[in-house]
Amino acid sequence: MSARGTCVPAPLRRLWPGGRQIGAAASAALLAPFFALLLIVFLYPLLSLLSSSFLEPQPTLANYRRVFDNPVYLRVMLRTGWISLLTTLLALVLGFPIAYMMTKIKGMAAVLLTACVLLPLWSSVLVRTAAWIVLLRRDGLVNDALQWLGLTRRPLTLLYTEGAVVLAMAHVLLPFLILPIYSALKNIPEDCLRAAAMLGANRRRTFFEVLLPLSRAGVCSGCLMVFLPALGFFVTPALIGSPQQLMIATLVSQQVREMLDWPFAAALVGVLMLAVAALALVFNKAVSFNRLIGGGA
Template sequence: MEQVCLETPGAVTSGGSARFLSRGATIVLLVPLALLLAVGFVYPIAQLIKISFFSPDFSLESYRRIVADPLYLLVLGRTFAVAFCVMVLCLVAAYPVAFAMARLQGRNAAIVAACVLIPLWTSVLIRSYAWIVLLQRNGIVNSVLLDAGLISEPLKLIYTEGAVILAVAHVLMPFMILPLYSTLRSIPKELSQAALNLGAGPVVTFLRITLPLSTPGIFAGCVMTFILAIGFYITPTLVGGPSSMMIATLIGQQTTVLLDWSFAAALSTLLLAVTMLLVLVFRKTISLNKGFNGVN
């Protein structure tokens, strides 16, 4: 039976059962996106890099300050360390939730999905203050531990790096769960059933089939949580305090308090460059996995 494909002259071309836009139509559709990307991303980044080098004449003084003062490198290193811990914590805590969401059906799946999505509708500021209530000296956690007799005096839980990691991980958890859920949902259940029928146990089936095929979701979730954690401003400021300053807080101080735009631009440019390098290295490492290559 001959296959019929309806076309609009000059707009689409057909090949088999597929329909493709012509080159002209493709360009017309991509122009608004390209303009939005250029105005909203490329131009601001270019201006940022320009300010870091030209203030007003070409100079590397801002970058020399970053290297010369150990404080700035310490803040930068702390930022990446906290972001990495947040990423790992989110991955460990989110994978079982995403796995359960992908396997559940009906009402149970809807309840779990609501528990994941509802926090996204809550302000980050409110969630940060909630952690202050929980972790402060006279907060709920210390009160419970004192009443249970596990401690003799309140612990210092707030204004620590541990509090920052916990609070930021709580805020970013949905950004890890959703990519994992999408990937796990797309894995055919027949693969796991076939492995079980061939004698593989649940652990071996998970390690040899489910985990490798979920690598794209792991990569997407890790990249999103890592990058978002690096740029977090409100939560580290409220929960961490001055002793746990991160790079976003430092950049904010340079722009709003000290009005040193050149140095703030240099910090931002350095942060952007290191972040892109780490993402490329991470992607190269993950791409060696057969599951990642297979899905893509």
């Protein structure tokens, strides 16, 4: 292989059918359409939007000061972080046992459980959110079941509450947490668990001192894949929440569609992007990037 070919990074080196490796120029040519599409449909519109937040027409930070000076907008940002955190915790509580069961069961039961995890990804977020509206409304299935069991005398207000928003968002994002945890648990050698049992560790101690530490990469990556999208969630909070559960994505939509204040909406987007970038760096410190992506133990 030529010296030029040896300079190609390992992830970019591929073999032709004849056994020759693709050079740097060929790799760049193959990747060019992707990067061109990324530049045209994502980076350029995003940079144009962000530039409008501090260029109107002279450079100014007034829109960003407005975000932090007004207590209403600060409450919206804090509420967004709080709801996203609750969504992540609920998804973790629900998702970890499912991921663990996926590593233990075999046969048709494993196929059915995997299908239950993956099939929701084939339906739109709007459909799944509408299903929660049917379940949680005053004459819905949940209220009917509670009254039939004698737990309540009258329908409860379950819809348009913070709990409904958290529950629906956790349901929508749950597969993105289960799959990385499943990958991490699947890569844990059975010898580690058997060794812990032979050394006298009970199930609780084995879980907290062996299983959980070895699955940290999958847990961290799954929480990251739930928390960050939850920060920018729009459809579910808009349909199930109330003005008391206003989140930053809904606020951006209001500023664009109703107030026609594009510079301030762009400032809100900029603040959200900075928060996402900061959180991603924190997670990257906790788990190395290659393990974060792979979800390995």
